[in-house]
Amino acid sequence: MNLFEIPLPVLLSQLLLGLVNGSFYAMLSLGLAVIFGLLGVINCAHGALFMLGAVLAWMGMEYLGLGYWTMLLLAPLVVVGFGVVMERVLLRWIYQLDHLYGFLLTLGIAQLIEGLLRLGYGVSGLPYSTPDTLTGATDIGFMVLPHYRVWVVVASLVTCLGTWLLIEKTPLGARLRAGTENPRIVASFGINVPLMITLTYGFGVALAALAGVLAAPVMQISPLMGQNLIVIVFAVVVIGGMGSILGAVATGLALGVIEGLTKVVYPEGSSTVVFVVMVLVLLVRPAGLFGKEL
Template sequence: MTIFGVPFTAMLSQLLLGLVNGSFYAILSLGLAVIFGLLNVINFAHGALFMLGAMLAWMGLQYLDLPYFAMLVIAPLAVALLGMVIERTLLRWLYRLDHVYGLLLTFGLTLVIEGVFHSIYGSSGQPYDVPVMLSGATSLGFMYLPNYRAWVVVASLSTCLATWFVIERTPLGALLRAGTENPKLVEAFGINVPLMVTLTYGAGVGLAAFAGVLAAPVIQVSPLMGQSMIITVFAVVVIGGMGSIIGSVVTGLSLGVIEGLTRVFYPQGSATVVFVIMALVLLVRPAGLFGKER
């Protein structure tokens, strides 16, 4: 069976591979949406912190012989702590200023972080082996799906769902939203709003590092691995709606699938289809598909 001359099995294969890429887009854009939605900061350093998570996982294995699942916890926590230091020492002074100041600061941080690792390890990629527990592939009849890529989809979707639930359906999430909208009122109830803001930024960049560890066995670990990813992820966030948690997740997964299908029907357009969609969405709905019109 063929569709427009393309075998149906080939299309299904690309759909699944697109879902894997969409999982990376979803979890990365989720971290960006959390930071922008709750702190109103455009965090351009997200790609560098994604890379940092992957580099820490590689360094943990290379120098300390720490296994993948240990680094899946340690690396995001380490990057979250770094993020909290960044928020307390640098970002906290910019909240009342225009968005461009936060963008410029985080862009500068990106250059510093990438420059440090580039000077040590160069630009060549470092291999990171798939954990033995997740090696191999499962036959789906029309293709063999690598077990690790299936794990990426499950881990990403579970993390996205848990993050959405905490922010939208728990008292803690209500406090976070209230603290960013009316901090003085929340402080009147004895809540430490600056600490909540710091923890929120740490959690957002921790999600980026978590995605980096997930990506380490899929793509080679290098100091520049976040550069190409972050541009696409920003497009995902814009399409979904800046600050929209559910918009980032749904759009990230959808665009990954669309990108995969584009590789089947028009391979030359797979690198630009996300940006074409972004332009069309902005023409029709400037706030994004799930964003709120101001």
């Protein structure tokens, strides 16, 4: 089907769906970019922590009667606690080693998390309803706009913008960047560099958990939901440039839209279009669109 032959309501609905998926790609790749850019760790556990955020939201509703808005704050905090323990007990020992060690260690942690939750809940999926305040949709003439999907896009954009401003435009962000590039000099100014590194990792995994809670009402919650996304998210990070925060956000949103449009024009190619783009970009710019050439 030619792009110009697609009815406008269908085209716009796919654009919205692409933006929603792109919002999840952007938030997840943002967390990966923060962790790799500041700590040099390829965090394969990121997808599992995204899934853990969604599962915690379901557990809060099912066992404690806690609503969506409460778990939107509580689930990332719980995952931060888990991430801090993981960083202090395991990851701190491999920072000076080859990236492969971090890759394998976090891959093992991801498999452990997913295996335990599969053992407890299976893979059939757990239902999570849209919060009452965000149910329904608005008819804007040429399409019906679901309120929750608009909320996901807005929340993701605000989170991504806030993260970029924090790291690139504040004294705290400058200390974080300096602490990872030359920790000895930064420590000589009385700054607790190990604590900064721990908090940076905690912040990165909090972004994954927050995306998980946002995804709970629109994706099927299961121990495999992160596994299905993480390969695409790694491709997004590579296209944007490893460690580039701006690249992660811009590429995530753009690829979500491209994927959505591909589902209309050529549905069979929607699952591979991201990787086609990755190959083309790497042929021209091996460091990614926003990465720094070595």
